Amino acid sequence: MRRVLIVGATSPLARYMAHEFAKQGDALFLAARDEDELERVASDMRIRFGATVHTGLFDAAAIETHEAFWQQVLQAMDGLDGVVWVAGSMDGLEEAFRDPRAVRRLIDVNFTGAASLLTLAACYFEQQGSGFIAGVSSVAGDRGRGQNYPYGAAKGGLSLFLQGLRNRLSKKGVQVTTIKPGFIDTRMTWGRDKLPFLASPQRVAQESVQAILRGKDIAYVPAVWWLVMLVIRAIPERVFKRMNI
Numbered sequence: 001m002r003r004v005l006i007v008g009a010t011s012p013l014a015r016y017m018a019h020e021f022a023k024q025g026d027a028l029f030l031a032a033r034d035e036d037e038l039e040r041v042a043s044d045m046r047i048r049f050g051a052t053v054h055t056g057l058f059d060a061a062a063i064e065t066h067e068a069f070w071q072q073v074l075q076a077m078d079g080l081d082g083v084v085w086v087a088g089s090m091d092g093l094e095e096a097f098r099d100p101r102a103v104r105r106l107i108d109v110n111f112t113g114a115a116s117l118l119t120l121a122a123c124y125f126e127q128q129g130s131g132f133i134a135g136v137s138s139v140a141g142d143r144g145r146g147q148n149y150p151y152g153a154a155k156g157g158l159s160l161f162l163q164g165l166r167n168r169l170s171k172k173g174v175q176v177t178t179i180k181p182g183f184i185d186t187r188m189t190w191g192r193d194k195l196p197f198l199a200s201p202q203r204v205a206q207e208s209v210q211a212i213l214r215g216k217d218i219a220y221v222p223a224v225w226w227l228v229m230l231v232i233r234a235i236p237e238r239v240f241k242r243m244n245i
């Protein structure tokens with residue numbers, strides 16, 4: 001039995017990831033901002049899997065609250081074995097192209113908040129000499145694109161942060177996994193037509209948890225995105241800057 005914190009637990013991807021852990025008998029702490037929805041997700045999991053599930057409010061952007069939140073989780077779970085960061089948002093993307101406050105909000109939720117909480121997790125697991133950290137980044141973080149770079153830059157920052165944590169912690173018995181999904185069929189992509197390789201949150205969740213449990217460093221999910229991004233990253237900048245993708 002592992003004790004796992006899932007942040008951003010009201011998202012469809014996180015819910016299905018929580019199912020995968022609960023099926024294996026793991027105890028969970030689910031965190032996000034929407035208290036009612038969190039309680040709904042938790043009771044569903046208690047009924048479905050007989051799982052031990054705690055919940056707590058967490059706002060990625062409220063960095064000053066993160067230490068107290070972290071202590072709350074450790075106390076409720078009597079220690080921790082893993083943290084899965086799934087929280088993320090593209091809300092305010094249009095505004096972020098022009099408004100400095102909007103771009104800051106996007107970066108706070110997708111990068112600074114993650115870096116803050118995962119710093120606490122890193123120190124805890126480092127001292128414990130065991131544990132895992134998994135972060136859901138995005139293929140959007142692999143190359144800056146005109147259509148989403150404020151979000152992509154934050155995800156790119158998160159990927160680098162996780163890479164650095166992996167470099168620091170792998171010598172200390174702590175595993176760090178970076179999950180890079182392509183398009184997932186969730187609220188974030190609703191209304192956008194003809195997205196290539198659009199995958200269900202169930203599938204992405206299953207493959208993501210598999211990658212974590214197998215101790216992978218970086219997992220593109222579905223795996224086809226590894227090849228897609230290899231090609232996209234290989235396009236010379238002088239060509240890429242003229243493309244509208």
Ligand SMILES: NC(=O)c1ccc[n+]([C@@H]2O[C@H](COP(=O)([O-])OP(=O)(O)OC[C@H]3O[C@@H](n4cnc5c(N)ncnc54)[C@H](OP(=O)(O)O)[C@@H]3O)[C@@H](O)[C@H]2O)c1
Pocket residue numbers: 007008009010011012013014032033034037058059060061086087088089109136137138139180181182183184185186187188189
């Ligand atoms: N959908 C895609 O195509 C796609 C592709 C690549 C990567 N991703 C990433 O996959 C993850 C899940 O995305 P999704 O598509 O399932 O999106 P979603 O349904 O919009 O879920 C986003 C989650 O993040 C939480 N969240 C948002 N702002 C937060 C904040 N300030 N503090 C704490 N939690 C916050 C939300 O919970 P509350 O609102 O309750 O706080 C929710 O649980 C995200 O990191 C996203 O960037 C998605």
